[in-house]
Amino acid sequence: MDSYLQRLATLHAELGIPPDYAATRGLSPCEEAATLVPLGIDALERDQFADAAAAAAWLRMRDAAMADGIGLEFVSVFRSVDYQAGIIRRKLSKGLPMSDILAVSAAPGYSEHHTGRAFDLTVAGAPPLETVFEETAAFTWLTQRATEFGFYLSYPRGNPQGFIYEPWHWLYRASA
Numbered sequence: 001m002d003s004y005l006q007r008l009a010t011l012h013a014e015l016g017i018p019p020d021y022a023a024t025r026g027l028s029p030c031e032e033a034a035t036l037v038p039l040g041i042d043a044l045e046r047d048q049f050a051d052a053a054a055a056a057a058w059l060r061m062r063d064a065a066m067a068d069g070i071g072l073e074f075v076s077v078f079r080s081v082d083y084q085a086g087i088i089r090r091k092l093s094k095g096l097p098m099s100d101i102l103a104v105s106a107a108p109g110y111s112e113h114h115t116g117r118a119f120d121l122t123v124a125g126a127p128p129l130e131t132v133f134e135e136t137a138a139f140t141w142l143t144q145r146a147t148e149f150g151f152y153l154s155y156p157r158g159n160p161q162g163f164i165y166e167p168w169h170w171l172y173r174a175s176a
């Protein structure tokens with residue numbers, strides 16, 4: 001973990017992320033998944049991968065939702081530290097201020113997507129990664145049933161970690 005934190009500190013300094021980022025936001029580092037299993041193609045036609053236990057839980061939840069007439073799809077699952085750094089770089093190159101970027105995107109090393117256990121979910125007809133997902137029957141279903149499968153909403157409105165409200169982002173907790 002120490003070498004991981006060192007790697008993150010170097011990367012954050014290069015990107016211009018404030019050194020007190022994690023402390024101020026109350027965030028713990030998320031380690032990259034050591035092994036991943038393929039999930040198939042996402043709603044945007046990209047190959048996605050997940051932690052094996054999370055993938056199994058996802059399939060159970062997807063099938064239960066399907067039985068209730070809800071066609072859950074994933075948009076983004078595992079993301080590496082380097083991929084997350086690329087997201088930040090792209091936004092910086094568009095001229096976005098770092099404070100705005102960090103309200104939407106976790107700093108590299110602090111995204112739950114590194115673990116392979118965070119799933120960004122959507123349904124056909126809903127724009128992916130938009131607040132309006134909360135108005136779908138799929139979101140209502142998730143709020144009622146997701147915990148049965150070990151999935152929890154990470155960033156509700158007014159979350160103390162300072163992220164925007166993310167009704168689409170669900171984390172599988174191995175302990176559930």
Ligand SMILES: [Zn+2]
Nearest residue numbers: 118119120169
């Ligand atoms: Zn997410």
